[in-house]
Amino acid sequence: MASKSLKNLTAPLSGNNPVIVQILGICSSLAVTVQLKPAIVMGLSVMVVTAFSNLVMSLLRNGVPSRIRIIVQLVVIAALVILVDQVLKAYVYDVSKQLSVYVGLIITNCIVMGRVEAFALQNKPWDSFLDGIGNGLGYAAILVIIALVRELLGSGSLMGFRIIPESMYIAEGGFYSNCGIMLFPPMALIIVGCIIWAHRSFNKDLQEK
Amino acid sequence: MKVNTNSNTYIIIYSVVMVVIVAVLLSLASLGLKERQDANILNEKQTQIVKALGEDPATVAYGDVITKAALLDASGAVVSEDEKEVFAALNDLKASFEAGKYPIFVATSGVVAPLYGAGLWGPIWGYIALDTDMNTVKGIVLDHSGETPGLGAEITTAKHQAQYVGKSIFEGEELVGITLKKGGADKGSLHEVDAISGGTKTCDGVSAMIQSSLNYYKPYFDAARATTDTAAEVEAESNVVNE
Numbered sequence: 001m002a003s004k005s006l007k008n009l010t011a012p013l014s015g016n017n018p019v020i021v022q023i024l025g026i027c028s029s030l031a032v033t034v035q036l037k038p039a040i041v042m043g044l045s046v047m048v049v050t051a052f053s054n055l056v057m058s059l060l061r062n063g064v065p066s067r068i069r070i071i072v073q074l075v076v077i078a079a080l081v082i083l084v085d086q087v088l089k090a091y092v093y094d095v096s097k098q099l100s101v102y103v104g105l106i107i108t109n110c111i112v113m114g115r116v117e118a119f120a121l122q123n124k125p126w127d128s129f130l131d132g133i134g135n136g137l138g139y140a141a142i143l144v145i146i147a148l149v150r151e152l153l154g155s156g157s158l159m160g161f162r163i164i165p166e167s168m169y170i171a172e173g174g175f176y177s178n179c180g181i182m183l184f185p186p187m188a189l190i191i192v193g194c195i196i197w198a199h200r201s202f203n204k205d206l207q208e209k
Numbered sequence: 210m211k212v213n214t215n216s217n218t219y220i221i222i223y224s225v226v227m228v229v230i231v232a233v234l235l236s237l238a239s240l241g242l243k244e245r246q247d248a249n250i251l252n253e254k255q256t257q258i259v260k261a262l263g264e265d266p267a268t269v270a271y272g273d274v275i276t277k278a279a280l281l282d283a284s285g286a287v288v289s290e291d292e293k294e295v296f297a298a299l300n301d302l303k304a305s306f307e308a309g310k311y312p313i314f315v316a317t318s319g320v321v322a323p324l325y326g327a328g329l330w331g332p333i334w335g336y337i338a339l340d341t342d343m344n345t346v347k348g349i350v351l352d353h354s355g356e357t358p359g360l361g362a363e364i365t366t367a368k369h370q371a372q373y374v375g376k377s378i379f380e381g382e383e384l385v386g387i388t389l390k391k392g393g394a395d396k397g398s399l400h401e402v403d404a405i406s407g408g409t410k411t412c413d414g415v416s417a418m419i420q421s422s423l424n425y426y427k428p429y430f431d432a433a434r435a436t437t438d439t440a441a442e443v444e445a446e447s448n449v450v451n452e
Contacts, residue, residue, distance in 0.1 A: 034359035065220045072227060079231045083238055090242040093249040101331075101355050155359060183359040183407060 008127050012134035014203070018111045019142040020196045021206065025111040029143055030188040032102050036159050039147035041095050042102060043140025045084050050112050050139075051132035053077045054120040058128035061121050073116050074107075081106045111139055146191050154182030254299055258314055258321050261336035263348040263374065277315040285428030299323060302334060311425050319347050320433075322426050326418025329410035331355040333364070333418060339378070343430040346387070349373040351415060361411030372402040378419075379434075384427050386420035389413070 018024045025046075032042045056076050057064075064072050085103045088096035096103065106112065115135050120128040151157060156164035156178050168174035181187055200206050213219060255271035262274055278295040279287045288310070289295070298305040298312045302325040305312065314321040320343070324335045335351040349370050356362040363369055376387050377399045385400050389412035394401035404412035423430075 032358070034357075038358060063214065063223070065214045065223055067215055068220055068224065071224075075227060075231055079235060082235055086238050086242050086246075090245040090249065093246075093253065097352075098358075150359075180407065 005127055005130055008130040009134040012131070012138035013141065014138075014199070015206070017138040017142065017199075018114070018135045019139055020192065020199050022111075022114065024114050025109050025139055026189070026192065028102065028105060028109055029139075029146060029192060030185040031105075032099070033143055033147040033150055033188050034154065034183055035151050036144065036147045037095070038098050038102070039143040040140070041088075041092075041099055042106075043136070043143045045088070045099075045103060046106055046109060046111065046139055047133060047136025048084055049077065049080050049106050049109075050115055050136045051129055052080050053112055053116055054128040054132035055125055056080075057116045058120040058123060058125040064121075069121070070113075070117075073113055077112050077116070078107050111135055142192070142195065145195060146188050149191055150182045150188060153179045154187075250300075251296060254296065257336050257350045257352070261321050261338040261348045261350045262316055262319065263338065274316050274318075275314050275321070276317055279313055279315065281311040281313055281426070281429050283309050283311075283425070283428070285426070285430075285432050303332070306422070306425060311429075313426065313429065322423065324351075324418050324422040326414050326421065328353050328356045328414040329361050329408075330357070333411070333414055335418075337373075337419065337423070339430075343433045344377045344379045346373050346376045346378065353411070356411045357408065359407075360405065361408035363405045363408060364411060364415055369402075369405065376400060376402065378423055379430075382431075384420070384423055384430075386416065386423055388416045 012018055016022065019026065019029055028042065028046075033039050053073070053076050057073060060072070060076075081104065084106070085096070088099070088103060115132060119131045123131070148158070151159075152163060156162060156169075156176075164176060166172055168176040170177050214223075256266040259266045259269055259271055259274060264274055277290060278292045280289040280295055280298060282288050295312045295314075298310050302312075302323055306325060312323055316338070319338055319340045321336050321338045324337055326333050331354040333351065333353040333356065335349060337349045338347040339345065340347050351364045351370060353362060353364065356364070372394075373387060378384060378386055380400065388401050389404040390401045391404045391406075391409055391412070393403050
């Protein structure tokens, strides 16, 4: 794999992360990060959709009439999302139920259309595909970090398994109580803010003068 | 030949072809996966019915515990015992309830009735299992389509659902259902369980759902109670005399 192609894959993981650098897809990172498991499946679903919508749009890029390109992008993305939804329903029914409406809402995820518009329409299919995978992974990584913090502090569990023992809770005679505010979307936004802060202090070149 | 991709003719042909291709693709996917999805849905319903009875679906099959699936009419009389028809009614429970068709599952040790109502963001539903006295709750299964994860969606957890076991839905002859009480259930109350903090609207929906759905089955429960519980029968008769 040429190093330039590889860069399409790795850049969105940190230096050009869709959530914390491009500030795309914030809405869904607030909605599905209360627990870890939906966050992981959501991240993977978005990755599949960004990768294949990038691939398809890149293949079509020379034939798409530029006046209706946004409509074409929407149709491609919507079709892919419906396919993902149908496959999840057929093969991982319980997870698809847990994600409920959020799978359908991938259509409105800014990352998908943002990458198609900004990258796939100007680049070759393979590069675009890698860019889609990279951005999906970058998105998934941030979702997982947020969900880790929120589920651990908000519910005392991870992936549904109890991490903080029942006996430590006030109700059982202990001293600990879950941080209920973690379950609310504003805390996700604050965690995103903290991640951006930490990320920029390590990556000086991203800091605005 | 250089095609002008911005001419109206090109755009119209392009859109039509695109829509047809996408429509064919999606229809094929839908048709191809439908059987699997339907099987998942049926399996899930049967699993939930078994779970509502307090059995472990991993070891107990639907056929082992349920002796009869039936559709009732508004007077509580059985109108159909065709299992296919009963599950078809479950697929759109809201419409079935409105049409006066009430599915019920008779088990070796009680009955299971489906529930349907509205949560905060969308529909909620479930199954409630009653003991042979048609009063004591053996178990409940609750589900939802879009309640908030971590808040309203907590109604699906085993911890929440375990609270309903042993509660009763009748107070004398009156069907009172079970109320999810904000701030915690009164100790010793047979008709209250703890609501979920942060999920009040969903919990109110569950309370209303239990009450309204079970109301449809009241004639059936009353008839069953009259035959199985002579004490209740005597009480009912004395009420009539008092009036």
